[in-house]
Amino acid sequence: MLNKKKSFIDKIPNWGWLCISLATAILLWYFLSVNERTARVFPFIDKMVVAFKTVTEREILWADIKSSMISVLLGFLFGFLSSVPVAFLMAWYRPVRYILEPWIQFIRNIPPLAYVPLVVIAVGVGRVPQVIVIWIATFLTMTITIYQGVRNVDETLIKAARVLGAKDSDLFIKVIFPATTPFILTAVRLGSSVALTTLIAAESTGAFAGLGMRIRSFNNSYEVEPMLLYIILIGIIGITIEKIIKFLEKKLTGWQETREV
Amino acid sequence: MERNVKVKIDHVEKIYDGRQGKMIALNGVDLDIYENEFICVVGPSGCGKSTLLNIIAGLLEPTSGAVYVDGKKVEGTGTERGVVFQQYALFPWLTVKKNVMFGLKLKGMPEAEAEEIAMKYIKMVQLEDFVDAYPKELSGGMKQRVAIARAYAVQPEVLLMDEPFGALDAQTRTQLQAELIQTWQEEKKTCFFITHDVEEAIILGTKVIVMSARPGRIKTIIDINLPYPRTQDLKMTKEFLDLKAQIWGEVYQEYLEVRK
């Protein structure tokens, strides 16, 4: 019985399952779109095509994607560049760790949406508060991940390098950096995901364009079709970024014993 | 025959300042290791064997006393002293060849020359079919062979090994012992080899040192005058069995001491 089931599951290739999954979702979507109670918020694919035409004609789609991606990229970049040195300092100097870690954990547990207004009051509206909010959120996540990676570097690898003649600078470049690479890449993946989720919060106040801002404005004008389109778009962008980073992880850290994070 | 003292351990004492207070790991260890000797160290776990090896390697500083290599005081690590660890300690992001080349490149040796030397030692440990494999693709025995090749490649004069075969199965261990004896005969080096296996100590060593526990110090030094090349057949001879009984007795006493 169990064997029979297993062979049926394994017979279908991965892409086959992907198609089945997609078909199931579309079917479900269809039912939601015809069901009276849910029809309003789940317009079907044909409506999505119309919505796509509308937003491209209004020349807002590409502007929104561009604006959001600039914010995400800048925020993520600042987050990454600041998290690497802080993570290393925390791993190497205990006072730094003892002072910073509780606060990083504390702030990390506050949803960014909660402090967006504070940032806007502090720096005004526009691009700057968006970048700052994404920066904060990605910085916190990536610092913790990279810090754990640096602390995880196998002590015997450092000893082995030292007895082979490694100086402190060699240790950093030839041992600690490569040993930490998997964690840095994991941090990049988690960070980019946080950047995207935070984006919607970041654009909630006084943005002039952007996917998150536009969803709110569609909400105000009761335009459900383009709203759903934008929501799906955010999902597609998110999964694309994740796939790219996962591909890089495989390429760069294929030497690893299997490890799931 | 005039023999040089290669490594002089001069009244080395090590006190760890741990959470449970001060702990005397080594209490005045004195030992002269002569050139080309193969010293095997046995003793109950926790008696300070690894501590002593790390001090000779320069990875740890003694609380008092000093270690001299060729009359020069040890301060920090040096490539004239190679180390093989029980946990292999291969760099997982480097292939077998790059692992063996690691120390040579640190010396600033050009790529081609480093590669040539690395290949020589990879052949020595019979891994020429695995030069481009990553450590994760190797068995434990193969990993330790790479680690030995990597240590040999920088041509140290003293080779320190901390239970290198401790994690391997009996058959692999026997094979690596034979290979180690052979390499030691081909490229004479002064070896300091820690093990908890009394048979291994007798098969490999020119001398076996029994350490006592709490505090760690040298209890007995036993010369092993069995002829080389030593093979596993030796284990059935009376001389071997007598030595084994004697050393085992000494170690067992210490086990009992520890358990008290």
Ligand SMILES: Nc1ncnc2c1ncn2[C@@H]1O[C@H](COP(=O)(O)OP(=O)(O)O)[C@@H](O)[C@H]1O
């Ligand atoms: N870093 C350390 N801090 C405190 N105590 C240590 C440390 N390293 C080893 N010890 C203690 O010193 C003693 C000797 O350890 P070790 O040299 O590892 O013994 P062995 O290798 O013979 O098993 C043990 O009792 C161990 O608990």
Ligand SMILES: [Mg+2]
């Ligand atoms: Mg030990």
